[in-house]
Amino acid sequence: MFFSVVIPTYNRLPILEKCLTALEKQQLKSNTAIADYEIVVVDDGSTDGTISWLVAHQPELPHVRWFEQNHAGPAAARNLGVAKAQGDFIIFIDSDLVVTAGFLQSHCDALMEGEAAIESDRLFTYGSVINTCNFDNPTAEPYKITDFSAAYFATGNVAIAKKWLQEAGLFDTQFQLYGWEDLELGVRLKKLGLKLIKCPEAVGYHWHPPFSLADIPNLIDKEIQRGKMGILFYQKHPSWDVKMMIQMTWIHRLLWGILSLGGLVNERSLAPILKLLIERGKPQLALEIARIFLNWYNVKAVYQEVRSQKSEVRS
Template sequence: MLIMFFSVVIPTYNRLPILEKCVRAIAHQRWHPDLGIRGYEVIIVDDGSTDKTVEWLKEHRHEFPCVQWLQQEHLGPAAARNLGIQGAKGDWIIFIDSDLVVTSTFLEAHARCLMREQKRLGIEDVTQVPAFSYGRVINTCNFADPTSERYKMTDFSAAYFATGNVAIARHWLEKAGLFDTQFQLYGWEDLELGVRLKKLGLRLLKCPEAVGYHWHPPFSLSQVPALIQKEIERGRMGVLFYKKHPIWEVKLMIQMTPFHYLLWAILSLGGLLNEKTLAPLLQWLINIDRPQDALEVARIFLNWYNVQAVYAAYQNEIKNEIKNVM
């Protein structure tokens, strides 16, 4: 029988309204008594929030006895997750995002998935099973009732290791070297760790029964500047990712190929289709209650910003290397 104690690590930064729903969901888990789960803890890592996140956690500490929190300056999700791992008591770490609302059998689903793999391999110590379970993430704009959303084709993810909903033995995280805290801007810190985990031979176990509902506000034009900034940051962090792992697989992930450059250059008409020229169409889609379609259209220029940022950051790296040599 599996004997498992889970530590659920949740980094957060200024997401208090949805964090409340996240905490209430993860703090009320149930599982079959014969399954072998002996308990769990929830570790909220506040990454320098200014929205009174910690004050809310203190006010509700008696309501959620399994929840504790750690604080750090605003250093990014990689550093926050590492801090959570260091403060965790469990041999099993589950990562979810602070805007994810899970079902009441979330932990049980991950445990059952890992138990099946242990049985298949015949390994006595479950923490030594070279695998991790990756749950289903369903995107939703429904704040009132996030779990009412159905799975959509656009929710599919081909990522090998993403921290939105994943359970992994602490042993493997430590062996891989935890998250790289150089990734302070938006993007890639989890997939970069995934490359190192893959080198260790870990197998990805799809676990669709472990469902998390990823809430985000309906798309609006006011979000566009922040979304553009994220794409620029993602491009810069993508080059850091490639610098650490200069392989074709990473090039494809970060869109640093001639194909991606030409694709988004053509689709955006060389940048002519941008946040300004497409604003009337986006607003019209929003007005007829199709914000998700508006977001998909916006990806035309968002991806163009990302690809340009990737190439600009890469060219800057080359220039710096030449200066260092000289």
């Protein structure tokens, strides 16, 4: 078993350093089925000196190979990484993920145990992702209920045979804005009959800066982008499951409409509460509260995109 850890990156050099260092410190069992592993970094047009840093630190990163592309988004970057990968198994993580020493071995064990259990190699493993804003010691963060994910296939921490990615057709580069390119590939993998095997022992700590009020415009923009890309997702796979995922149902419209009081609970009205929580050292709680209006922006963007496309058809 040869693993290729594919990592797209864009202007994330400080945390990328921690990401790569952790991957170079993997501890494998003496009888491991892992023959070797490589780390395939795809720089998506960074302007923060990522490539220069990789060149300067090459002796410290013996498993790392890197490739460059003009800024084209994570879907195109992951596709390039898969194309360049030498391994028969691909592990996708993000460049702001710091893994534990047993990360690779845990994915290996889960893949082998899963294949034996279901008597098929149509499977992939999905590890744990714990969110943290602790840059100095990201792996110190405990698991929280908000870290739970019900996603079938998400590229934050997943291992899969390269042949299944190739058969499914890799990531759709039409998803050029934020969101859904990995879950859309997941729908195609599910149609191939692949089974999700949970692998909680393969832990990755997803670092992000502490939430601040200055982040709100960017977060709102991401939700609007996610709404637009959600419609592309639904056009490719017009099913109730996808409608639920992209929040394109009357349930979501009613729920977030009520919680946000039709938009009255927004970034302006909640600013004093969010500011107070941040000042008291509770930025994560502030972010969870902000999701009330962020989700409302997402739902509105979904329906705005539907109306926009209907208008284009009529004209």
